[in-house]
Amino acid sequence: GAGVSQSPSNKVTEKGKDVELRCDPISGHTALYWYRQSLGQGLEFLIYFQGNSAPDKSGLPSDRFSAERTGGSVSTLTIQRTQQEDSAVYLCASSSVPGQGSEQYFGPGTRLTVT
Amino acid sequence: AQKVTQAQTEISVVEKEDVTLDCVYETRDTTYYLFWYKQPPSGELVFLIRRNSFDEQNEISGRYSWNFQKSTSSFNFTITASQVVDSAVYFCALSEVYSGGGADGLTFGKGTHLIIQP
Numbered sequence: 001g002a003g004v005s006q007s008p009s010n011k012v013t014e015k016g017k018d019v020e021l022r023c024d025p026i027s028g029h030t031a032l033y034w035y036r037q038s039l040g041q042g043l044e045f046l047i048y049f050q051g052n053s054a055p056d057k058s059g060l061p062s063d064r065f066s067a068e069r070t071g072g073s074v075s076t077l078t079i080q081r082t083q084q085e086d087s088a089v090y091l092c093a094s095s096s097v098p099g100q101g102s103e104q105y106f107g108p109g110t111r112l113t114v115t
Numbered sequence: 116a117q118k119v120t121q122a123q124t125e126i127s128v129v130e131k132e133d134v135t136l137d138c139v140y141e142t143r144d145t146t147y148y149l150f151w152y153k154q155p156p157s158g159e160l161v162f163l164i165r166r167n168s169f170d171e172q173n174e175i176s177g178r179y180s181w182n183f184q185k186s187t188s189s190f191n192f193t194i195t196a197s198q199v200v201d202s203a204v205y206f207c208a209l210s211e212v213y214s215g216g217g218a219d220g221l222t223f224g225k226g227t228h229l230i231i232q233p
Contacts, residue, residue, distance in 0.1 A: 035220075042224075042226065043226075045222065046220075047220075091160065093160075101148030103150070103165050105162065106152075108158060
């Protein structure tokens with residue numbers, strides 16, 4: 001079946017602009033996760049959705065970051081007023097049984113470059 | 116707070132050698148899960164294995180094997196008879212069930228870059 005998909009695959013934006021990153025999880029997976037991968041920080045957990053709600057947003061780096069999920073499926077991660085330190089690969093993952101340590105399946109990521 | 120340490124940043128071996136990737140973790144939970152993921156040059160993270168904290172049985176899958184030891188908080192990964200296709204970055208990760216602030220978001224180590232030379 002189809003895996004996790006993310007769009008766009010690459011995004012170049014100017015500092016100060018807003019960007020939206022999209023994640024389409026595996027069909028039927030109720031849990032969705034956003035991570036960020038950068039050279040300096042490695043892989044960082046950002047936010048987790050169970051259905052449409054996000055029980056924990058503490059991983060978001062600043063209030064410029066927000067995420068939503070509608071219909072228990074597609075999620076968007078929005079970064080406002082982008083900064084150069086936001087440059088990274090943003091990864092989305094989904095799992096079928098949240099809270100039970102079930103394996104997370106990752107998408108190919110969106111490479112964000114802020115110039 | 117949880118933490119995963121992969122002390123080996125890069126390992127280079129010649130094809131057919133055995134290689135072990137180390138992973139040490141810290142957690143205050145008694146119930147947790149450990150994972151290994153592979154990230155080949157293409158970039159997509161590939162799930163390899165999950166182990167819960169109550170199951171210390173070692174696991175073997177083909178040329179891959181995992182050694183989980185709670186006494187030393189380690190979850191090491193061995194590749195036997197390595198092949199060039201095993202070249203990738205390998206990540207160890209931890210998920211806490213009860214006190215994980217990310218409600219089972221994964222805490223990753225920094226990764227080990229494994230290079231298998233022909």
